[in-house]
Structure formats: C-alpha cells, structure tokens
Amino acid sequence: MNRRLSDTAPNLPTLADVARVAGVSTATVSRCLNSPAQVQTATRDRVLSAVATLGYSPNFGARALAARRTGIIGAIIPTMENAIFARAIQAFQEELHLSGLTLLVASSSYSPEIEADQIRTLVARGADALLLIGHDRDPGIYDFLAQRGVPVLIAWAYDPTQARASIGFDNRRAMAGLADEVLRLGHRHIGMISALAAGNDRARDRIAGVHDALRGHGLDPATLHLIETPYSIANGAEGMAQLMALPTPPTAVVCGNDVLAVGALQMARQLGLSVPQDVSITGFDDIELATVVDPALTTVHVPHRDMGRAAARLLVDMVGDGVAPTPVCLDTNLCFRGTLAAPKT
C-alpha cells in the first residue's frame, strides 16, 4: 500500500541535476536563482545555462528549492466559522510548531473552485505539504500535487476504498450507530437535516449511515425526510421548522452536525416543543456548542484534537521520508446527553 510519493514525478529535472551539469553545489544553484547578485557572473552563467539545457522549470525549481526548506504546511478547510474545524486545526498547528513548521490556513467557503485556487497558491508559495478535508475533488488536483511532489494528507474522512494517505473516522458507520439508537427507542418517523451533500463526502456518508440504520430495522430508506442546507445555526432552525410543518412531523430529527442541531433545538423551543419529550434531536461532532445548550446535545464525539495532532505527525513524516502512510481510522463514540428519548406513545 505504501509508495514513494516522489515516484509520481519521475521525469522532471531536479536541483541536483542542475548542480551536476553546472559543476557546482546545490547551494550555489539555489543562491544563483534566489539572490543572483551574490553570485559571480561566470558561475551564474554556467548555472543558468544548465537550467536552460535541462529545461528546469522555474515553477518546479521554486518548489524543489523549497523542499524541506520553507517549513510551511498548508491546510485548506471549508470554513473558519462554527468551530467545526477549528479545534482540530488548532491542535494540528500546535503539533506542527513543535517540529518548527508554520501552518498557513485557507478557507474555501465550501467552493471547489476556490479550493483549487488556494491549492495552487500554496504550492506556488512553496508549501512543503498540504492537509485537505475529505477525498472529494477533481482528480486533476491530485495529479497536480503528485507532479509537483507535494505530499497531501486527507483528514476528516476515512474511506477504505481510497488508498491515498488519510486520517479520519468512518462517518457512515458512526452515523449509522447513532441512528440505530434512535430507531431502537421506537422512533419510526425520522427527519434529517444534513449539510449539502454535493462535493462533501462526509455529508454523503452520514446520510448513507442513516439509510443503513433504517434498513437494519427493516425500514425503507426512502421514508427518511431529508433536508439539505449549508451548515449554520439559522439553517438548522429553518430546517426544523420545515420538518415540524409536515403533515406527519418526525418524532426524531437527526442532524448532520452539532451546528444544525443547535439551530433545530432553538426552533423547537420557539415552537413550544419540549426536547426530548415532544421531539428528539441529535448532533454530530461534539464541539463546545453541544455542551453549552440546555438540554445538552446527544451527539457523536469526534476526536478532533487527536486527529489534528496525529495528522501533524503524519505530515511531518511524509515530508521527511516521502512515504505515504496507510489510511488511519480513528474511533468515534456516542455521547448520550439530554436530547434523545423514546417517542411519545
């Protein structure tokens, strides 16, 4: 399963090739390209002639020069809001700092186009490696990173069908476990407020998990009343209002994350519904929001800090030895708090 990351860019000339052809050290090549005024004219001409002969690309050159030297790790997260990614990224940064690395974070607003731009920007600025969230993206991006020799680690998602380096958790199995508990309590009308599934493998896997649990209880997954909406407290509240306005409202609302669940909880209160007596609500993530609301949310605990720290250690190794680790799956666990109970009879 392991493979040399550098194998993916076999035919591009390296800094060492330029140095060999010019008969100088790699340090001199580097100096010549970065601070030409500090290099003797004769040496400079020899180096630049070697660059031209080999077709050493300035872009690739910048990257090669930067290898293990910029000390920059890039991370692109879908949003800085709502603390969904904040805790893990903060732990990721603190762990990278222990290795003397600087983390630069970009936020893509859940846009694949913005993410692609940010990937190119970070690579052009010499990022030694990248952390990206989820597997879903244009395959051309993975080709681009492989060609540039930039290691990439996927976080937040574990998918046994994907061989690339990743650290995450089984979103599908975790959500199936929670939905199974909801169904065991006797709920038969289930609603779900999910993030937009397009381009978001975590959201899709969590929906699939609820489907799995329904099937496990002999129910048709098509009976799930699913609302997809961008993650925000206000959207969670709006989704809850829609579900409660149905002719037969669900007795339990499974939310794609805690942010949506907190919005659903606020709306329930606004509608005069008691949670969990009148309706059950569950979250996913176990961010701080989950424990400050009253009643506290029943949710899936994701080991955000552990994931952030472990991701940092994996990336440090990948930059150091160029070896892609096998995918890592972390455990999640169910947190039973105050928002889940049996339906009213």
Next chain:
Amino acid sequence: MNRRLSDTAPNLPTLADVARVAGVSTATVSRCLNSPAQVQTATRDRVLSAVATLGYSPNFGARALAARRTGIIGAIIPTMENAIFARAIQAFQEELHLSGLTLLVASSSYSPEIEADQIRTLVARGADALLLIGHDRDPGIYDFLAQRGVPVLIAWAYDPTQARASIGFDNRRAMAGLADEVLRLGHRHIGMISALAAGNDRARDRIAGVHDALRGHGLDPATLHLIETPYSIANGAEGMAQLMALPTPPTAVVCGNDVLAVGALQMARQLGLSVPQDVSITGFDDIELATVVDPALTTVHVPHRDMGRAAARLLVDMVGDGVAPTPVCLDTNLCFRGTLAAPKT
C-alpha cells in the same frame, strides 16, 4: 493623518530605480530576477550590475517584485478556537475573494514569538499585505514591515493614540458602557474574569473600561476582584468558582468575552445559583455562543462581519495605492438579554 506608507522606507532603492539605472523596463528587471534564463545575457548583466550598484536588497526586491502580483493577503489571529475571530475572518476572506485575492491565515496561540515567526514567513512568501490583531507587539516588527514595504492593517482595536492604519472598536469605552449599566442596577461587589492582559491590548482596555465605570460611580477601581486567565469555557468556569468562593462573592461578574461568560454561566448552574436572580453575568463579543445558552447572555455586540468586510476593502486600497487610511472606529452596542438584573436586596 494620512501618510504614504512608502515614506516609512524612504532610502531603499526600488524596482523602478533598478530599471532606470539599467535602462530597461521594470518588467525586464522582474523577469531577470525571477526567470533569469529567459533574459538575454547582456541585459541580465546590466540589470544585475544596477542591482549591485544600488544595493537593491534581494529580500526587498522579492517583495517589490511581488507587489500586486502574488495576490496573497496574510492574517495572523491569536487562535482559531472559540469562534472569537472566525466570523470576522470568514467575512474578510469572502470580501478579499471578490477582489481576486487569496487569504492565508496563521494562528499564533497568543504567543508574540510565534506571531513574529509567522509575520516573517508570510512576508518571505510574498504576502502583499498583512492583517494583525491589536497594536501590541515589538516595534521592530513594524519597522521590519515598513522596510519591506508591506502594508499592515490592525484590526479589533481602535486606539486614538496610535496613528497606524487600523479598524476596530473602542474596547475601553464599550466595556465601560456595559459596566456602567451593571453599576446603575445597584451592584457594588463586581468581579471580572478577563483574558491575560499581558500583550493583549483589547483585554487591558476592557479592564480599564470597568475601572472607568467604577470611578464614574465614585467607587475605587481597586475594589474590582479581577481574575486573568486564557480564554476558554473551562477557564471561565474555574474563574467563576474562585469568585463565588470569596468571603463576599460579587453579585455581578463581568467577563472579558462571551467564551469566559458561558463558562461562568455553566459553573453558576453547577453551584446551584440562578442567573440573574442570584448572580449577574455579562459577556463581550456577541458570538453565536451568546444566544444559544439559556438564559441568553447580556453582552456587547461587536460588528464582526462588518469589521471583516471593511478591513478587506481597506487592505485592497492600501495594496493598490500605498496610502495608509486614518484609523476607523466602528460602533458597538449593548445587547440586553437574560443574564443581568439588579442584585438581591
């Protein structure tokens, strides 16, 4: 009040100076330094000779070459956790994106040393401009940025005694306004849970605001029972426990931000105290946490999104025309919700 940012680095040779001395266009100078292999040897030698004659610094040169070209804006925030900075930074990024700029964010963990490293890294990677939080930092950092010609905008703090470009709000006056309301209700034993004041001008100003309000009511600022602690829900709870264990516990606890206040609220509940009947608690920021707790927090509303968007527009202008705007002070307002009432008689 307006001044040319470039005035702060009056004696450094510019890219245009090199072009003039070498008798070539600035584009040729740029190409010569970035992609020397693409330039005729004779031209290259003329340019590099001009670089040497003028003492044009490669670092400064890299920066000048990068001007209006990398499209990268750097921002360094103290932490990614707790959503304190998240909402404004997300708005900042979205507004920058409209101008085709890419935001790279670093988080300093409230460490001046880490922040200084990150500033150097972002400048070395060609950041066109920087957003930094608060004025407090080694003056050498401002000199470094001025010398490199990198515009810097300070956010989150408005200080009329600081001439540098900034957008923020008057932390001292805003907190004084809230503390004044607390005192008007008749509270005479006030506790405060603040962030660590060292190196954090926002925290110091908020403490000074409470002192101002006490003086305004003829009370000695020394009577304020002040606890300083890093921002976190757990630390807010711990601070509240300490205050409530005093021989004469405060009847109102003013918190340096909403995160600490939510922790204080949790601890009050744990101690069996009703808020606001037994003790009043106030926050600062009006982040989402403030409205999801029950009772919702009485706090100071800070216009985070407006500040983020306006900061982006200011920085785009600063990069474009090199003019430092006069400091901008945004309005805050008091949000009276459920955690402040008169003391028990």
